[in-house]
Amino acid sequence: MSALFPVTVVGSWPRPKWLLDALRKKREGKISEEEFQAIADEAVLIAIKYQEDAGVDIISDGEQRRDNFYSFVADKIEGIELKTVAEFMDFAEDKSAFEALLRKLDVPAFAIRSPIVTNYIHKRIPLALNEAKFLKEHTNKKIKVALPGPYLLTRSSWIKGISDKYYKKKEDLAEEFSKILREEIILLRDAGVDFVQLDEPVLMEVLYGPELSVQTFMCAALTAKENPRDELSFAVDILNKTVQGITGVKLGVHICRGNWSKSEEAQLKGDYYPLLPFLLDMKVNQYVLEFATKRAGSIDVFKDYPTEKELGLGVVNPKTDEIERPEDIISLVKKALNYFRPEQIYLNPDCGFGTFAESPVNTPKISFLKLKSISKAASVLRKEYS
Amino acid sequence: MATVVNGIKLEDFNALHEELKRNAEFVSKIHKWNARIRWAGSGFNFTSYVRNHKFTISEPSDIGGADSGPSAHELILTALGACYSTGFIYNATKRNIQIKNFEVAIEGEIDDILVFFGLSDKGHPGYKKIVVKAYVEADADEKTIKEIWEAAVKGSPVGNTLQRGVEIVPQVSLVRK
Amino acid sequence: MGKVINGLDIESLSSLLDEARKNKELVQKISKWYARVRWAGTGFTFNSYVRNHSFTISEPSELGGPDKGPNAVEYVISALGACYLTGFILNATKRGVNIKNLEIALEGEIDNILVFLGISNEGHPGYRKVIAKAYVEADCDEKTLKEIWEETVRTSPVGNTLARNVEIVPQLSLIK
Ligand SMILES: [Zn+2]
Numbered sequence: 001m002s003a004l005f006p007v008t009v010v011g012s013w014p015r016p017k018w019l020l021d022a023l024r025k026k027r028e029g030k031i032s033e034e035e036f037q038a039i040a041d042e043a044v045l046i047a048i049k050y051q052e053d054a055g056v057d058i059i060s061d062g063e064q065r066r067d068n069f070y071s072f073v074a075d076k077i078e079g080i081e082l083k084t085v086a087e088f089m090d091f092a093e094d095k096s097a098f099e100a101l102l103r104k105l106d107v108p109a110f111a112i113r114s115p116i117v118t119n120y121i122h123k124r125i126p127l128a129l130n131e132a133k134f135l136k137e138h139t140n141k142k143i144k145v146a147l148p149g150p151y152l153l154t155r156s157s158w159i160k161g162i163s164d165k166y167y168k169k170k171e172d173l174a175e176e177f178s179k180i181l182r183e184e185i186i187l188l189r190d191a192g193v194d195f196v197q198l199d200e201p202v203l204m205e206v207l208y209g210p211e212l213s214v215q216t217f218m219c220a221a222l223t224a225k226e227n228p229r230d231e232l233s234f235a236v237d238i239l240n241k242t243v244q245g246i247t248g249v250k251l252g253v254h255i256c257r258g259n260w261s262k263s264e265e266a267q268l269k270g271d272y273y274p275l276l277p278f279l280l281d282m283k284v285n286q287y288v289l290e291f292a293t294k295r296a297g298s299i300d301v302f303k304d305y306p307t308e309k310e311l312g313l314g315v316v317n318p319k320t321d322e323i324e325r326p327e328d329i330i331s332l333v334k335k336a337l338n339y340f341r342p343e344q345i346y347l348n349p350d351c352g353f354g355t356f357a358e359s360p361v362n363t364p365k366i367s368f369l370k371l372k373s374i375s376k377a378a379s380v381l382r383k384e385y386s
Numbered sequence: 387m388a389t390v391v392n393g394i395k396l397e398d399f400n401a402l403h404e405e406l407k408r409n410a411e412f413v414s415k416i417h418k419w420n421a422r423i424r425w426a427g428s429g430f431n432f433t434s435y436v437r438n439h440k441f442t443i444s445e446p447s448d449i450g451g452a453d454s455g456p457s458a459h460e461l462i463l464t465a466l467g468a469c470y471s472t473g474f475i476y477n478a479t480k481r482n483i484q485i486k487n488f489e490v491a492i493e494g495e496i497d498d499i500l501v502f503f504g505l506s507d508k509g510h511p512g513y514k515k516i517v518v519k520a521y522v523e524a525d526a527d528e529k530t531i532k533e534i535w536e537a538a539v540k541g542s543p544v545g546n547t548l549q550r551g552v553e554i555v556p557q558v559s560l561v562r563k
Numbered sequence: 564m565g566k567v568i569n570g571l572d573i574e575s576l577s578s579l580l581d582e583a584r585k586n587k588e589l590v591q592k593i594s595k596w597y598a599r600v601r602w603a604g605t606g607f608t609f610n611s612y613v614r615n616h617s618f619t620i621s622e623p624s625e626l627g628g629p630d631k632g633p634n635a636v637e638y639v640i641s642a643l644g645a646c647y648l649t650g651f652i653l654n655a656t657k658r659g660v661n662i663k664n665l666e667i668a669l670e671g672e673i674d675n676i677l678v679f680l681g682i683s684n685e686g687h688p689g690y691r692k693v694i695a696k697a698y699v700e701a702d703c704d705e706k707t708l709k710e711i712w713e714e715t716v717r718t719s720p721v722g723n724t725l726a727r728n729v730e731i732v733p734q735l736s737l738i739k
Contacts (some may be wrong), residue, residue: 086489086601086606089612099599108489108521109601111738391603394627402627406680416626417673419636423644428570432648434641441618443645450571450579451594454615456645459720460596461638464611467600467734468620471609471636472731473679475602480681487738488602490632495713496594501582502650502718503659512723513692518734526609528737535735544635546689554722557649558697558712560705561664 004342004385005333005378006057007371008312009148010254010288011197012352013047013062014360014367023357041134042066048139049156050368056374058142058346060193061135069199070148070156070358071115072127077180079121079166080157085109088116095265104266114156116165121176124237127184132193142194147169147184149200149253150242151235156332158201171234185242197252197288198239203278204257206231208270227374232278240283252286252312255279257295260357262319262362264295271297276305280315288312290350291332292324299332302339311340314350315377319361323369329377342385347374392479399479463492463516466544470518473538483530486549487523516548568657576656639725640669640693646721647695654711655701664700669693693725 015023017159019039026036047062066072074082085098086109102109132145154177157163158170167173185196206228243251255275257268272279272289275367279287291314299313313336315329329347336345353367354360362370389396406413422435424441430451432443443458445451456464467490470539478485494516498509522531564573580591598619599612607618607628620635622628633641644667655662671693675686699708716722 073738084488089601090610092619094615095617099597099612099614102599103491103493104596106489106519108491109599110487110489110523111521221674394607399629403680403682406677407682411674412625416624416676418589419634419640419671419673421637421641421644421669421676423631423641423648423667423669425648425662427664430571430649430652432645434645435693436637436641437623438630439633441633441641443641445649446591446593446614446622450576454614456598456611456616456618457596458642458644458649459724460598460613461597461642461645462721462724463598463633463734464600464613464618464620465638465642467598468609468611468638468730472598472607472620472622472635475607476679477681482703484604486602490600492598492600493564496596497723498718499594499720500583502653503580503656504714504718505580505584510723510727511718511720512725512727513720513729515730515732517734519734519736521738523738531737532735535733537681539687539733541681543673543690544639545731545733546674546678546687547636547639547725548689549731550689551728552690552725553692554643554716554726555692555694556697556712556716556722557695558699558708560708561698561700562584563700 003057003382004204004345005276005381006346007055007375007378008054008058008144008195008346008348009060009371010348010350010352011060011144011199012354013050013064014062014362014364015062016046019043019064020357025302037130038156044071044134045138048135049370050364052139052141054368054371055378056141056371058144059135059139060144060146061131062153063146063352063354065131066357069146069352070114070152073148073153074115076123076125076127077121078124079117079119079218080115081118082113082382083116083118084130085112085114088114088159088162091159093160096111105261116159117157117166117173120166121173121180123180123183126187128335129184129187129191132188132191132214135191143192144195144197145188145193146197146199146254147181149198149239150174150181152200152202153177154238174234174238178194178238180244182246185246185249185318187253189246193249195250195252197254198242198284199254200235200239200255201258203232203235203255203275204268204270206235207274208257208268218230232275236278236281240281243283250286251284252288253279253282253284254288254312254351256351257293258292259318259351259361261359263291264319267295269295271301273297273301276301280305280307280309285308286310286346288313288314288348290314291336292317292350293319296350299339306339308344310344311347312346312348315347315374316349318351318353318367321362323366324373326373326377326380329374330380333377333381342381349374391482392475392485394479396479396482416553459494459496459513461487462513462548463494466516466542466548467492467518469542469544470520470538472524474520474534477534477537477541478524481530483524483534485519485522485524485527489521491519491521568659569652569662571652571656573656587675609642636671636673638673638691643695643719643721643725644669646719647697647715648720650715651697651699651711654714658707658711660701660703660707662699662701665697667695667697671733678730690725
């Protein structure tokens with residue numbers, strides 16, 4: 001059996017400036033896809049090196065090729081276009097939610113893009129297979145690939161007045177995304193990926209967004225009037241349909257409270273308690289959750305919901321500048337051990353370090369030191385619990 | 387073919403400019419602007435008529451309105467933002483600068499809203515401060531864009547109205563049919 | 564539902580006033596207002612977004628616009644008129660006065676529009692004077708009417724904004 005308390009990441013790594021320049025040039029058509037990928041290869045190698053040096057056991061490619069964790073699919077799936085908020089503002093059912101968000105981010109509507117379904121969708125090229133192959137070729141570590149979850153994709157890209165011409169209800173679109181993602185997970189498994197993580201951050205927004213009036217573009221596209229219970233059940237159903245019966249690869253779901261700015265106040269707040277009954281219905285192996293930030297509440301929420309699933313325990317906050325000490329990480333793990341056995345626990349940061357290409361939440365240096373702190377804690381814990 | 391900048395034919399633009407320099411009658415005509423607002427007959431709902439245009443003004447539901455349109459104090463912010471925008475496009479076109487995107491976000495802060503409700507007489511119920519944030523995308527250097535923006539701000543009819551203390555003449559008459 | 568005057572439920576109106584008296588958070592919320600205006604991409608046409616409302620601002624054809632909506636200076640006097648009417652309905656309802664008809668005609672006079680056009684430096688391009696003429700049909704005496712009107716004018720947010728010097732903070736950012 002492999003070592004206890006494997007150290008892993010949630011996905012993204014801060015991108016170098018020259019990569020951001022290349023990303024912009026690609027978008028403007030000034031460099032070709034091939035030229036961009038060659039530049040991104042270099043960035044991925046750097047991200048790999050950082051993670052290996054920090055002692056991470058299951059590494060990612062830092063999502064260096066993506067503009068963010070979900071809108072990159074617009075390049076891969078036909079029928080989805082990256083549209084600026086300015087282009088679809090008139091169709092948004094809850095314009096005031098967009099306004100609040102633009103104001104918070106201090107950006108104009110024309111500078112923010114979101115993937116919108118503007119036709120029938122079908123996969124043009126695999127979503128993340130090339131990322132996985134390159135990563136696999138350049139490391140001996142186990143590898144993890146994150147994909148946007150089916151609920152996130154549906155919720156962010158279906159807009160009434162634009163998308164309903166092709167998919168009358170968002171449920172119809174969800175079926176299509178589910179098929180595409182399922183196919184992709186199988187491709188990734190066959191390419192030797194050890195861990196596939198589905199990102200579903202909007203689930204927290206469904207629970208806490210409307211009441212705190214904090215929303216993201218991923219949620220504002222739809223009216224906030226949906227009943228949270230119905231939405232969560234729908235999210236669970238569509239996720240289960242996506243992963244049903246797939247074996248031979250570890251499947252995780254990552255749920256956090258936002259990672260689009262360094263400001264803690266700008267993110268959602270509230271514990272996982274109301275989500276747990278739904279979470280435990282998800283047919284995945286691991287829940288990748290935040291527990292380093294105070295906004296996530298206590299891990300004692302598991303008291304009422306014991307589970308045999310694995311926990312990807314968030315032990316460092318990617319948004320803060322101070323480096324968590326191994327002692328702090330160890331004491332957080334010990335709290336988790338009240339509800340989980342040692343072999344159920346993986347250690348990771350709360351979220352990625354560069355979820356959105358243009359606004360990473362930390363520098364490579366601090367991100368590296370945080371990962372290093374996790375692996376130090378892991379080696380102490382391994383001695384104690386093996 | 388005529389040169390078009392920012393969707394405006396330069397030929398027409400220049401002709402209008404010349405006309406304004408010479409035609410005093412035309413200029414005095416565009417000094418006066420009118421509007422008429424009617425109460426819709428129930429609650430805080432009003433219809434405004436401006437030349438051939440018609441629109442609804444209301445109050446948000448948390449102030450007891452039907453929220454069938456923006457409110458009066460939101461329209462003031464809009465008017466200021468639109469005026470700066472108009473001035474920006476005007477001054478950019480004058481300098482032959484093509485604008486790709488232009489957007490303003492406006493935020494106004496009332497001094498003491500309770501005065502409006504008759505619950506306070508400490509401050510005043512008007513705006514004390516309005517922040518207007520412009521975002522521009524254009525193939526021009528920062529200096530030129532700044533120049534255009536400054537000309538727009540300086541020459542803004544609505545901006546000047548708000549900053550100078552206008553004389554308002556309120557009149558009321560009871561009409562019996 | 565309680566007694567209704569001018570289409571407003573008296574009970575909910577007075578509980579709103581009570582709430583405004585006590586609830587600091589509500590007061591803070593209704594002291595800040597926002598709008599966003601976007602250039603439509605061609606000529607003098609702009610779209611404004613205010614909460615869940617959107618509308619068009621344009622210029623008359625004689626000023627080189629497509630006349631798709633009122634222009635900014637027309638919105639200013641509309642806002643003043645609507646603000647007076649809002650206050651009038653509030654203050655009449657507070658006194659239990661039923662209004663049958665209410666209408667206001669506004670006329671604004673620009674000091675020197677040539678400053679906007681960059682053709683002149685004399686004077687300023689803003690309104691110098693705005694006349695707001697209200698017409699009321701209601702079952703009440705002149706004295707009460709005058710009282711309602713005076714309170715309305717005195718407590719008008721837009722009226723006070725226009726009659727005083729507002730601090731305007733213009734900020735610019737170039738997006739690449
Ligand atoms: Zn996350």
